[in-house]
Amino acid sequence: MATWFSSPADAADRLAAAGYLADGPAATTAYLAGSLEKPLLVEGPAGVGKTELAKAVAAAAGADLVRLQCYEGLDEARALYEWNYKKQLLRIQASSGEASWEQTHDDIFTDEFLLTRPLLTAIRREEPTVLLIDEVDKTDIEVEGLLLEVLSDFQVTIPELGTVAAARRPFVVLTSNATRELSEALKRRCLYLHLDYPDADRERAIVLAQVPDLDEALARQLVSMVGRLRELELKKAPSIAESLDWARTLLALQIGTLDEAAVVRTLGVVLKHVSDQERAVRELRLPDLASLAAEPPSAGRP
Incomplete structure (x- = not known):
């Protein structure tokens, strides 16, 4: 064994x-x-x-x-598996009249013609x-x-x-x-x-292991928000992979604090349905994206 x-x-x-x-x-x-x-x-x-x-x-x-x-x-x-029928047909045509069917059969049903x-x-x-x-x-x-x-x-x-x-x-x-x-x-x-979604401590450890440059306090905020999102009745709850994507997004945008404005602006990283985003904004009492669109982004914020 x-x-x-x-x-x-x-x-x-x-x-x-x-x-x-x-x-x-x-x-x-x-x-x-x-x-x-x-x-x-x-x-x-x-x-x-x-x-x-x-x-x-x-x-x-x-x-x-x-x-x-x-x-x-x-x-x-x-x-x-399946047989490479095109290649078998070419072999049959090439040997036409030169071999019996038994010989041709044994020739075309070999590893050479097997597609695993x-x-x-x-x-x-x-x-x-x-x-x-x-x-x-x-x-x-x-x-x-x-x-x-x-x-x-x-x-x-x-x-x-x-x-x-x-x-x-x-x-x-x-x-x-x-x-x-x-x-x-x-x-x-x-x-x-x-396997189910991990608890907050384990998910934070996963995030920090996969995105080591992320600040630990920011990782704590991210995991907490992901947990709140998973408690909502969504079409698709955020996965661990999407938590990692969110962490990398925050690094790429140089966001140091996951405040409500940062959550709304990056929500598409973790929620992939419009109805889920609307539910999250409504039930978590987040600011409306339209109102944020009029505000100029500050340094280090999207």
Whole structure:
């Protein structure tokens, strides 16, 4: 069995060195996923660090990341493999009349004509690999059946070539925004981790780790405001990534204090719907942007 982390503490330390501040449950589950060689299903709201966890595991372990981005309509040809039909046709035309069909068949169904997609690519790799199956809840239920087959035995049967078994099992991370309920069969094959928005102290630590030039007092103001925004009934609450974008925005604009005027002028960095911005201005009693537009910006303020 491949060893990814030697202990939960080792996982936490190495993930932190890769820029990901994992809490106790995340570090423990990451360690167990590697040591038990079981897929890890990470569920939670968009933007809480599910995909970043997979990237951090790859960085911490010096492994390559293979990503399958899920979407409605994803099929086996895009997830697993397909044949290069154009190239096969050219080979058939080139050998027309010179070989029997049996010989031609055996010639065109080889690795040379196989187009591997993320699932098969990860299974065939002999090097340490992290397989990220991102936003699995966006796929059709039929794709879950394909994933069950692959993740149960880490092998794929290609009718023309036979069974391809993993020489080295990848570290598998499946992410879900919980837009639909995943099948119990898929969940049974995985370890489970739920990630939510971090508390204020942890988010401030994340912001300062990723944007080290930001003043700590300003980071405290930013995290506090993000927390207030998440308490509102918004179409899309600010993610951790948007908190980081906001921090970088404040640095770029040389804003030293996140006062109400600065919040309103930069609100588009964290709220991407007009209705959300209007609700935030109304419920947090922020000044109207139109009234601020008439004011000339002062030094160090947008």
